[in-house]
Amino acid sequence: MSCEKYEQMISPYVDDELSDKEKEELEQHIKDCDKCREELQAITFMRNIMSNSEQKLVTPPSKMKRRIYHHIYRDLLIMFAGLVIIISMVSISGGLAQLLLFSRIPVGVRTLFIAGIILLICGLIVLLYDIFIDMFKILKKNK
Ligand SMILES: [Zn+2]
Incomplete structure (x- = not known):
């Protein structure tokens, strides 16, 4: 053939x-x-x-996609942390003002005060977590 x-x-x-x-x-x-x-x-x-x-x-390379997602995630995390810190600052200062002005602390104020402290701690944890991730990445890159 x-x-x-x-x-x-x-x-x-x-x-x-x-x-x-x-x-x-x-x-x-x-x-x-x-x-x-x-x-x-x-x-x-x-x-x-x-x-x-x-x-x-x-389709964009998966590496690029991951980087974009990471950026969005990071920005949201920072925004969330900032918001939490602002809210906690307001509630703590409010709680402190009440504490200084009145010797008898109402239950509602005390709850607000405790909630403020918890929020502040959460905010700091989120912020530190983000910073630690960045530090870890930089360390990994330098290796
Ligand atoms: Zn042939």
């Missing part, structure tokens, strides 16, 4: 569109034919490059 017939089968072979019998036939021919083997390698090579570049265009 002539090479012409097999050359037309190479592209469908790479795309996995041949029947098992045709596949077998082509594989058999390629074993003995340098020209068709080279053709197959060239087409396979081209297809790989094309599919790789398509993937690069459609």
Whole structure:
């Protein structure tokens, strides 16, 4: 059989569109034919490059995606920490003012005071956690 017939089968072979019998036939021919083997390698090579570049265009590399997500996460964390600290400062100063102004401390004020301290501690933990992550990353990078 002539090479012409097999050359037309190479592209469908790479795309996995041949029947098992045709596949077998082509594989058999390629074993003995340098020209068709080279053709197959060239087409396979081209297809790989094309599919790789398509993937690069459609989806950003996972590393980049992770970096974007990390930035968003970090910004939200810092905003949250700031908010928590502001709220806790207000409630603590309010609680302190009440404590200084009145010798008898109402239950509501005491609760507010304790809640303020808890919020402040939570805020500091969140902030420290973020700073520690950054420090850890810098240390890892320098290694
Ligand atoms: Zn051939």
